[in-house]
Amino acid sequence: MSTMTMAKALNAGLRRALDANPKVLLFGEDIGKLGGVFRITEGLQKDFGEERVIDAPLAESGIIGTSFGMAMRGYRPVIEIQFDGFVYPGFDQIVSQVAKFHNRTNGRSSVPMVVRIPYGGGIGAIEHHSESPEAYFVHTAGLKVVTCSNPNDAYWMIQQAVASDDPVIFLEPKRRYHDKGEVVHESKPIALHQARIVRGGTDATLIAYGPMVKTCVEAATIAEEEGRSLEVIDLRSLSPIDMVTLTHSVRRTRRAVVVHEDVRTLGVGAEVAARLGEELFYLMESPVLRVTGHDLPYPNSRVESDFLPDVDRILDAVDRSLAY
Template structure:
């Protein structure tokens, strides 16, 4: 085992695949000599050169469109957008081209592209740089969406994402970049659609994504002191979703809390809730509770931002409510 940060793990995943396959390349705003807005691509420009680590104009439509064209013609591009918020500028190329092209060509072409999307709040980046828009992209048929919470998962999922022959949206929470964790020396690609049980428990299942996985684990430790044992599940892959792991946990605990940082209204947490209600309603001993951000743009003020975003106390209260 070795220890690395979440950012280093993402970079290591890209480096491994770039060494294995000359068709893998990276492009985005300031990903070259500068090393990326959050330093994730640092050193790759020196290692692989400007042809494979390319700076782009400040145009997300161009970045996503270039990834679509490159993937359709045989390359395996990794496109970095500085913030998931800016995906709104490239949504036509993503939703109407990347997501549809393989289907409309009857499977005769592949679209092996990864779009890296730093998301989430907590760094006082205000309303236009702090959103959690994963529900938007999981809604679109033809796109796969992953959201790692640990360095181990970040590296394994990056390997799996680059190998996939479909467009993969790789969501990264900005507050996790500096988080350290153990990573296996010989990391294997993590198949998309396989969840991970981060903590076993018997009383309540907490399904959490991204940074909220860490908040859920903190909440579980607090609740354990009161005799309540929480099982924490990290889907890791939002689409495809590992329904089997979720349903097996539900059969054991009979209670579910779903925690995401996105605005609760219309969020992906509601999709998970609906899947459980439609398929395993008889196993529920209490209503499903969703924990999410308030329905408001993310404030710049640190005090207001922390008020809007859920935390371990909100999770503790939700668990106690259904216990």
């Protein structure tokens, strides 16, 4: 066991993945000597060489499309998209080519590739650097979409994603890159597409992922002081969604609030709310509420704190859920 930041945990996980399989390649802009703009790949080119940790020309569709070609020949490219807002030039290759390949080859072939995307806001960045693009990928059949919220998950989930024979969109909450936590090297991790109960509770379930898990735990801690017991679930996998863990929790608490930075309309929260409604309608004491980014383009950084869900907005939604 050791304590490290999420950034270091991802670096360590990638190093393990490169060690474990010579077919694993890292491909992205500035990931070589610089180690990526967030230093996630720091030192890896030095240790694994320029043929395996490859600085790419500055073209996202080119990176995704050529990685697809390498994956067709048995390589396992792990792509770094520099920032969330830069993935869109590569969107066609992801949704039209990568996502469909196993299906359109009638199961003959697959492209085992990982697209790492630092995502989310809260870092005071200029536009296109704080987006939450997850819903686009969750909406696309044929992709698996996961996101880590802490260093231990980061370390294990990136290795599991690289080992997956299906394409995985791997979302990294960039505002949590420098948060420290325990990484347990010794014990086996839970399955990649399994959700995790972060904190037990009985009055309502907070459902979050990525950057909002920490915020929800803070909200639950404050609520506890007010005598309310909130369960917090880290979804971890956005596609598929682990409904077993969710329904197990909400059967007990009978109230749920979904929290994400992404905008509300047709977001992951909408899907979770619909599925909980379909399965637990008669059991629930209140409708599933959503605390999300507003239906706006991501705003200028000086007002992003009003855009992003925070402890107060989460507790306000809990109040409304409990008062129902």
